[in-house]
Amino acid sequence: MxxxxxxxxxxxxxxxxxxxxxxxxxxxxxxxxxxxxxxxxxxxxxxxxxxxxxxxxxxxxxxxxxxxxxxxxxxxxxxxxxxxxxxxxxxxxxxxxxxxxxxxxxxxxxxxxxxxxxxxxxxxxxxxxxxxxxATKAARCVLAAPDSLLVDFGLRRAHAGEAGLLAARACYLAGFAGSATVLAGQRFGIPVFGTMAHSYIEAHDLESEAFERFSSSQPDNVTLLIDTYDTEAAAAKVVALAPALKARGVNLASVRLDSGDLAEHARKVRALLDAGGLPDVRIFASGNLDEHRIAVLRAAGAPIDGFGIGTQLTTSADAPAxxxxxxxxxxxxxxxxxxxxxxxxxxxxxxxxxxxxxxxxxxxxxxxxxxxxxxxxxxxxxxxxxxxxxxxxxxxxxxxxxxxxxxxxxxxxxxxxxxxxxxxxxxxxxxxxxxxxxxxxxxxxxxx
Amino acid sequence: MxxxxxxxxxxxxxxxxxxxxxxxxxxxxxxxxxxxxxxxxxxxxxxxxxxxxxxxxxxxxxxxxxxxxxxxxxxxxxxxxxxxxxxxxxxxxxxxxxxxxxxxxxxxxxxxxxxxxxxxxxxxxxxxxxxxxxATKAARCVLAAPDSLLVDFGLRRAHAGEAGLLAARACYLAGFAGSATVLAGQRFGIPVFGTMAHSYIEAHDLESEAFERFSSSQPDNVTLLIDTYDTEAAAAKVVALAPALKARGVNLASVRLDSGDLAEHARKVRALLDAGGLPDVRIFASGNLDEHRIAVLRAAGAPIDGFGIGTQLTTSADAPAxxxxxxxxxxxxxxxxxxxxxxxxxxxxxxxxxxxxxxxxxxxxxxxxxxxxxxxxxxxxxxxxxxxxxxxxxxxxxxxxxxxxxxxxxxxxxxxxxxxxxxxxxxxxxxxxxxxxxxxxxxxxxxx
Missing domain, CATH: 3.20.140.10 (nicotinate phosphoribosyltransferase)
Structure with a gap:
């Protein structure tokens, strides 16, 4: 077509x-x-x-x-x-x-x-x-966070299918680490990233059960989404689960924040992870981000290692044409x-x-x-x-x-x-x- | 894909x-x-x-x-x-x-x-x-100009191909008369509209020669683009050509304005067409239009019969997500x-x-x-x-x-x-x- x-x-x-x-x-x-x-x-x-x-x-x-x-x-x-x-x-x-x-x-x-x-x-x-x-919008994000892991999360809000696919390519070209869009992996060889949805957590009666089951299913490189109910409580659950997961060979790579005050949550979660013996677990953030918000988070010293950027990026919302x-x-x-x-x-x-x-x-x-x-x-x-x-x-x-x-x-x-x-x-x-x-x-x- | x-x-x-x-x-x-x-x-x-x-x-x-x-x-x-x-x-x-x-x-x-x-x-x-x-953006345009001919001109600035095609459908659904996008005609049966580009005029040494040749090629329903050099001068050429075109069976339906002060040009062109015996030739306008600009043109009484709406419409520029x-x-x-x-x-x-x-x-x-x-x-x-x-x-x-x-x-x-x-x-x-x-x-x- x-x-x-x-x-x-x-x-x-x-x-x-x-x-x-x-x-x-x-x-x-x-x-x-x-x-x-x-x-x-x-x-x-x-x-x-x-x-x-x-x-x-x-x-x-x-x-x-x-x-x-x-x-x-x-x-x-x-x-x-x-x-x-x-x-x-x-x-x-x-x-x-x-x-x-x-x-x-x-x-x-x-x-x-x-x-x-x-x-x-x-x-x-x-x-x-x-x-x-x-590519321009993505380049601006790269300039705002040159040493962060940046991932395109914007397929769903891109303007229909071809835009979602070509946005993934343009973002990678401009310096993003990759995209969540699977087709971009197949068509362009772009690294593909993914975490889990809130619905997965909600489909399980207990959040910690969802964390455990998901980790068992994808043990190589796990990112757990921790904002479905109470972000810090979820971080504490991650800490509690970590020894058992490690014993089963799970590589717990990161946790993801997707709502609330990202800087504040990141600081609290970083402290919980560090105190819990998980200094290598990284913090990944998403939720209505763009180059300006990322700059503010970084200026505030928020301990965030990577960003998933969606709507503002793939619609170039502040300059859509x-x-x-x-x-x-x-x-x-x-x-x-x-x-x-x-x-x-x-x-x-x-x-x-x-x-x-x-x-x-x-x-x-x-x-x-x-x-x-x-x-x-x-x-x-x-x-x-x-x-x-x-x-x-x-x-x-x-x-x-x-x-x-x-x-x-x-x-x-x-x-x-x-x-x-x-x-x-x-x-x-x-x-x-x-x-x-x-x-x-x-x-x-x-x-x- | x-x-x-x-x-x-x-x-x-x-x-x-x-x-x-x-x-x-x-x-x-x-x-x-x-x-x-x-x-x-x-x-x-x-x-x-x-x-x-x-x-x-x-x-x-x-x-x-x-x-x-x-x-x-x-x-x-x-x-x-x-x-x-x-x-x-x-x-x-x-x-x-x-x-x-x-x-x-x-x-x-x-x-x-x-x-x-x-x-x-x-x-x-x-x-x-x-x-x-x-569909929402198009509906707002329809509310702003309920009795005007509204046409989607936005394929080129839509976010890649599928957006261009689906935008044509959404606009027609919301009440537009049709779209310039040919594929929307084939796929969805949407009426397709078109005029001519400035390049066509420029490719001919004389503007009036371009008007005459284009009319001969598409005699059934001709819209002439009149802003390439001097809008009112071009309208005068249209008036001068009209008898010869009519004698050759050309149906001169409208002229199109695409730049400058559209309200002022429309009034001057309307007067020229009316004085030249062409009261039935309609005026179609395009150029960075949206529901707000159309409302202003209508409130000013600009004698414009139809609007081609592009970028602002198919990117929903003021609310792109x-x-x-x-x-x-x-x-x-x-x-x-x-x-x-x-x-x-x-x-x-x-x-x-x-x-x-x-x-x-x-x-x-x-x-x-x-x-x-x-x-x-x-x-x-x-x-x-x-x-x-x-x-x-x-x-x-x-x-x-x-x-x-x-x-x-x-x-x-x-x-x-x-x-x-x-x-x-x-x-x-x-x-x-x-x-x-x-x-x-x-x-x-x-x-x-």
């Missing part, structure tokens, strides 16, 4: 028919970018490019889809016949996933016959917008520019150059025309990844992308590392080349 | 293994509800029940999934063998989709052997949470209750009774135990929909659910119809039965 060619906006098809009628098949250059960062974001982290390349490589209409389109009466048979052979055969440049990026910087550049390049707009935005939203756009920048060798009020775009095929200092820390970016010379000391963020509709290399292992994301965060300029609103920090400098400004002025003088 | 049995949280599987080890297979009652409404919502509208029933009817593990689980080393072979025959064979009660509901009211009640009832938690919340979020929960309420004939701080749930299998006045307008709801007698004048919102894992009736056509949603909105009490924060209106009365309160007190006195 997620990769059906019909998962698109109707206008992509009607425009495709118009291009067919007009015999317009020259090469178009489209670029995907975010116009302006959300007010609560100081940087964005790219994700979703592998999903985009998968989509582009596999895009086609099935016979059933073409039959259905025929039945709508909206399209002429000759056009629908042409869709039997419709494939994406264009070239793609992209930033590497895990790269930090900023407003107006193209993260993806598509060059293909205009129909193909246009048609993929809806799904490309749909993927990159969401995956980058979540990016101002993402996919715009025509050139057609048939001529640069093009959208000039709608407040939505003007920079014309032409472009490159983004990043200049770094001696330690590799980004100093400034330059958005320039792709054929302008490299600025001194800058390196280009957009790299060729697909030619003629085929990937130039096999998909990069997630581990490599994750290492790249970690390096990006390690080099992130200090003001961008803080979780506050963008307006409260000096913005990262993103410059526009003289060549690009000149071209834009020239286009604005053209008749339309 | 969206319906893989592995699209779940790891703990669902580890608990299932524990229940298997403990030979715990008695009947459990779980209920899905929203604890507290978001601060910006005065009611919620239910959606996603058909997707839940599809999931329950088709749930199974494939051989490949079981092999993968085996390879993780987390599960014992006897347990994995038992999963070959794993199916959902329980009973389900649900509110009808399109029904308005409130905090703590179960919208779905599952009764099944505890493993089956527990396992489905993650996906059931994932579906009902999202679909109800969007519900405080949804799926809780064990009874096991093996005994009521159960989660007592975690701030997250206490009402125990036992329940029913929600709605009392209405002579015009059918809801007056109050009563949450009661399922075996308590009906309150005078109340009718039960939870109805049986599945028995032994099979639907009791074929899926209800979306048209019927849509009519039900429309009736729900027509009867909605006046304070709930306004888009302001919940705190600024008297809350809708939701009462808890004496029987339920007594049971909760009894459970709280039990040892744990």
């Amino acid at each position: 997620n990769d059906s060619a019909l998962l698109t906006d109707l206008y992509e098809l009607t425009m495709l028919q118009a291009y067919f009628d007009e015999d317009m098949h020259d090469t178009a250059v489209f670029e995907l970018f975010v116009r302006v960062l959300p007010s609560r974001r100081r940087f964005l982290m790219l994700s979703g490019i592998e999903q985009v390349l998968d989509y582009l490589e596999n895009l086609h209409f099935t016979a059933g889809e073409l039959d259905w389109l025929h039945g709508t009466g909206r399209f002429r048979p000759a056009f629908l016949d042409s869709l039997r052979a419709f494939r994406f055969r264009g070239d793609v440049h992209a930033m590497r996933e895990g790269t930090v990026f900023f407003g107006n910087e193209p993260v993806l550049r598509i060059e293909a016959p205009i129909g193909e390049a246009q048609f993929v707009e809806s799904r490309l935005i749909n993927l990159v917008n969401f995956c980058s939203l979540i 990016l101002d993402s756009a996919y715009k025509l920048q050139a057609y048939a060798g001529r640069a093009r520019r959208k000039r709608s009020e407040g939505k003007e775009s920079w014309p032409g095929a472009k490159q983004v150059w990043r200049s770094v200092d001696a330690e590799g820390r980004p100093q400034r970016d330059l958005i320039a025309l792709a054929d302008e010379p490299a600025p001194p000391g800058g390196f280009p963020l957009l790299q060729p990844v697909m030619r003629g509709g085929r990937r130039l290399a096999p998909p990069e292992p997630l581990a490599g992308l994750r290492a790249h994301a970690a390096a990006e965060l390690a080099r992130l300029p200090a003001p961008l590392r803080e979780p506050g609103p963008a307006a409260e920090a000096p913005p990262y400098p993103v410059e526009v080349s003289d060549g690009l400004r000149t071209l834009a002025r020239e286009l604005d003088a053209r008749p339309y | 969206n319906d893989s049995a592995l699209l779940t949280d790891l703990y669902e599987l580890t608990m299932l293994q524990a229940y298997f080890d403990e030979d715990m297979h008695d009947t459990a009652v779980f209920e899905l509800f929203v604890r507290v409404l978001p601060s910006r919502r005065r009611f919620l509208m239910l959606s996603g029940i058909e997707q839940v029933l599809d999931y329950l009817e088709n749930l199974h593990f494939t051989a490949g999934e079981l092999d993968w689980l085996h390879g993780t080393g987390r599960f014992r072979p006897a347990f994995l063998d038992s999963l070959r025959a794993f199916r959902f064979r329980g009973d389900v009660h649900a509110m009808r989709e399109g029904t308005v509901f409130f905090g703590n009211e179960p919208v779905l009640r599952i009764e099944a052997p505890i493993g089956e009832a527990q396992f489905v938690e993650s996906r059931l919340i994932n579906l009902v949470n999202f679909c109800s979020l969007i 519900l405080d949804s929960a799926y809780k064990l309420q009874a096991y093996a004939g005994r009521a159960r209750r989660k007592r975690s701080e701030g997250k206490e749930s009402w125990p036992g299998a329940k029913q929600v009774w709605r009392s209405v006045d002579a015009e059918g307008r809801p007056q109050r709801d009563l949450i009661a135990l399922a075996d308590e007698p009906a309150p005078p004048g109340g009718f039960p919102l939870l109805q049986p929909v599945m028995r032994g894992g099979r639907r009791l009736a074929p899926p209800e056509p979306l048209a019927g659910l849509r009519a039900h949603a429309a009736a729900e909105l027509a009867r909605l009490p006046a304070p709930l119809r306004e888009p302001g924060p919940a705190a600024e209106a008297p809350p809708y009365p939701v009462e808890v039965s004496d029987g339920l309160r007594t049971l909760a007190r009894e459970l709280d006195a039990r040892p744990y």
